[in-house]
Amino acid sequence: xxxxxxxxxxxxxxxxxxxxLDGELASHPAISGQVEGIGATPELxxxxxxxxxxxEPVLTSSDQLEQQHRDSLAHLFRWLTANNPDLDIVAAxxxxxxxxxxxSAPVELTPQVLAELERFVPLAPLHQPHNLRAVHAxxxxxxxxxxxxxxDTAFHRTQPVLAQTYALPRAMTAAGIKRYGFxxxxxxxxxxxxxxxxxxxxxxxxxxxxxxxxxxxxxxxxGRSVASTMGFTAVEGLMxxxxxxxxxxxxxxxxxxxxxxxARALTKLLYKESGLLGxxxxxxxxxxxxxxxxxxxxxxxxLYCYRIARELGSLAAAAGGLDVLVFTGGIGExxxxxxxxxxxxxxxxxxxxxxxxxxxxxxxxDGEESRVAVAVVPTNExxxxxxxxxxRLQLL
Ligand SMILES: Nc1ncnc2c1ncn2[C@@H]1O[C@H](COP(=O)(O)OP(=O)(O)O)[C@@H](O)[C@H]1O
Ligand SMILES: CC(=O)OP(=O)(O)O
Ligand SMILES: [Mg+2]
Numbered sequence: 001x002x003x004x005x006x007x008x009x010x011x012x013x014x015x016x017x018x019x020x021l022d023g024e025l026a027s028h029p030a031i032s033g034q035v036e037g038i039g040a041t042p043e044l045x046x047x048x049x050x051x052x053x054x055x056e057p058v059l060t061s062s063d064q065l066e067q068q069h070r071d072s073l074a075h076l077f078r079w080l081t082a083n084n085p086d087l088d089i090v091a092a093x094x095x096x097x098x099x100x101x102x103x104s105a106p107v108e109l110t111p112q113v114l115a116e117l118e119r120f121v122p123l124a125p126l127h128q129p130h131n132l133r134a135v136h137a138x139x140x141x142x143x144x145x146x147x148x149x150x151x152d153t154a155f156h157r158t159q160p161v162l163a164q165t166y167a168l169p170r171a172m173t174a175a176g177i178k179r180y181g182f183x184x185x186x187x188x189x190x191x192x193x194x195x196x197x198x199x200x201x202x203x204x205x206x207x208x209x210x211x212x213x214x215x216x217x218x219x220x221x222x223g224r225s226v227a228s229t230m231g232f233t234a235v236e237g238l239m240x241x242x243x244x245x246x247x248x249x250x251x252x253x254x255x256x257x258x259x260x261x262x263a264r265a266l267t268k269l270l271y272k273e274s275g276l277l278g279x280x281x282x283x284x285x286x287x288x289x290x291x292x293x294x295x296x297x298x299x300x301x302x303l304y305c306y307r308i309a310r311e312l313g314s315l316a317a318a319a320g321g322l323d324v325l326v327f328t329g330g331i332g333e334x335x336x337x338x339x340x341x342x343x344x345x346x347x348x349x350x351x352x353x354x355x356x357x358x359x360x361x362x363x364x365x366d367g368e369e370s371r372v373a374v375a376v377v378p379t380n381e382x383x384x385x386x387x388x389x390x391x392r393l394q395l396l
Contacts, residue, residue, distance in 0.1 A: 002088045003030065004389050005080075006382045008095040009134040010213075011126045012038050012065075014072050017382040018080065021090065025390050029382065031080070035072040039065040042072050044079060069130060073137040092138045092147045093389030095185060095381060097127035097234065099151030101176050106154070106388040109135050109147040117149070123233055124182075126271055148389040152234075155184030158224040163318065166231070179236075181218065181228035183210040183329075186379040190328050191223045197363050198373040204323035207315045209308060210379065211338065212329035213241040213284070217308065219315035227318035229311050235270050239307045241284035244274040276300045286331045286338070305338055309345035322349050322372050328379040334361060343374065 001020055006029075008015040013036050017029035033046035035058055042058035056079075060071035081087055094109070098120035107113055114135060121128045135147055156164075164178045187208055194202035206220040215238040219227040229237025229245075239245040247270070255261040261269070277284035280300035282292060289297040316322040325346070326332075327339050336359050343353040350371030358365040366374040390396055 001030065001084060001086055002090055004386055004395070005089045005092045005138075006094075006385045006389070007092065007134045007138070008381060008385070009069070009127075009130040011130060012036070012040075014038065014069065014076070014130075014134065015382065016076060017386070018087075018089075019383070019386040021390065021395060024396060025386060027383070031084070032382070035076065038068045038072055042068055044072070044075060046079070066133065069133050070137055073134060074141065077141050089142065089145065090395060091389055091393050092135075092142075092145055093385040094131060094135055094147060094149050095152065095385055096131045096135075096149040097152045097182060098124040098180070099149075099153045100180070101178075103149075103151050104154050104157035106148050106150045106392050108392065109149045113149070123180075125267060127234065146393055148385075148392050150185055150385045150388045152182040152184045153180040155188045156181030156218070156225045156228055159226055159228070163227045177232060179228070179231035181216070181225065182230045182234045183214065183216050183218070183228075184225070185381040185384045186210045186328060187218045187220070187225060189380050189384040190326060190377045191220060193377055194223070194324065194326065194375070197375045197377060198324050201323045201373050205316065205319035205321040206324040206326065207312060207319060207322060208326040208328060208377075209312075209332055209342070210329045211238075211308070211327065211331035211335075214243070215240045215245075215304075215308075215329065215331070217311055217315055219319035221319055227315055229315070238311060239279075239304045240275045241286075242272050242275045242277045244270050244278075245307060276304060279303055286335055290335060290337055301338070302341070305341035306345065308338075308342045312342070312346055312349070316349055322351075324373045324375065325351060326375045326377055328377050333376055333378050336361065339365065339374075339376070 003018045003020050006017045013034050015034040017032040020026040020030050028049055030049050031046055035042050035044045037043055043055055044058055045055040047053050058072050058075045060068050062068055100120050117132060165173055168177060190208050203222050207217055209217045214234055216230040218225050235243050237245050252266055280289055280297045282297050283289055289301050331338055339358055343351050352367035352370035353365045353374055354367045361376055363376055365376060
């Protein structure tokens with residue numbers, strides 16, 4: 001089987017998908033899955049196209065995150081080749097979170113490009129190092145294979161200058177301290193799928209809420225990004241699983257000056273200890289919080305939804321109105337309660353939802369009297385990467 005291997009390496013997980021290339025790019029992977037629990041007890045789960053699932057622990061002799069990442073990739077390759085004797089991986093495609101100012105389109109990952117991408121590690125500490133480690137690991141395991149990097153920031157390079165600018169001294173903006181935006185592969189996929197769900201309105205004022213462990217929202221016109229809640233790093237904007245989202249910078253100054261916190265401690269606080277986990281004190285996982293009776297869990301969910309509704313007003317201002325509201329990502333696709341709360345707080349924008357359609361995770365959930373089309377569109381970052389990899393390398 002000729003196939004492209006797609007890798008999406010996160011902070012504690014490694015998602016993969018193998019897309020067959022048989023005259024055309026298959027729209028569904030032959031095999032997909034993920035290694036979860038990297039840094040603790042990594043486990044590989046796989047799913048074949050005919051629905052067969054399996055899982056097994058990853059063989060690792062280390063408790064170091066970096067080494068477990070490498071061991072997970074090696075384990076995945078062994079598993080793929082052992083279970084698919086005729087497998088012929090012709091190229092690999094990766095999600096690379098930060099492409100800086102330089103990369104506004106997918107690019108072949110040559111040694112020079114990789115060296116440049118290393119420079120963006122401090123801008124996405126939770127993602128970029130893992131993304132790049134996956135690229136190096138593939139090069140080690142399959143010498144000479146061509147690899148394509150697809151950037152989360154690229155989709156947002158169409159934003160107007162104002163939307164990309166912080167009110168900092170000009171020299172800093174010129175040095176690249178500006179708003180980049182993330183989750184671009186997800187927005188790209190959803191924007192392309194949207195006309196099939198809401199028709200012509202997909203070309204109007206659209207806001208897509210990508211609600212997963214990392215959460216952000218994006219305003220679009222004519223299917224292009226005009227503003228996003230994430231900025232220079234993937235910590236700005238909405239509240240997330242373990243990230244604060246936007247925070248008064250004065251809080252950070254206070255913590256440094258009065259509480260003696262340094263950059264390392266602040267990074268941990270902003271990226272790992274806050275968000276749903278910090279506010280609830282229970283879990284970063286929306287499913288766990290929705291199932292909990294604890295008032296702290298409810299408070300965390302309420303704050304998460306309130307922040308989305310607040311940002312929705314801001315993004316509608318950037319988009320010049322609101323014709324379509326879209327939910328995607330693990331929470332956006334499955335958490336009906338979250339969509340309902342956001343919709344109720346957005347009634348002033350003309351949003352009304354049909355409770356039965358919403359409870360069923362239907363693709364259209366707007367109520368009859370809604371001025372705004374409300375959609376649930378499952379995202380597919382891996383398929384987007386597969387398309388770009390095939391296109392960039394002219395594999396068909
Ligand atoms: N059925 C569900 N109901 C509520 N939340 C869900 C459901 N399924 C997944 N989620 C939530 O989705 C989030 C993970 O989203 P996902 O997009 O998979 O994350 P990642 O950013 O890691 O790709 C978790 O908070 C999880 O609890
Ligand atoms: C950019 C980002 O936050 O990604 P993720 O949702 O995978 O954490
Ligand atoms: Mg995600």
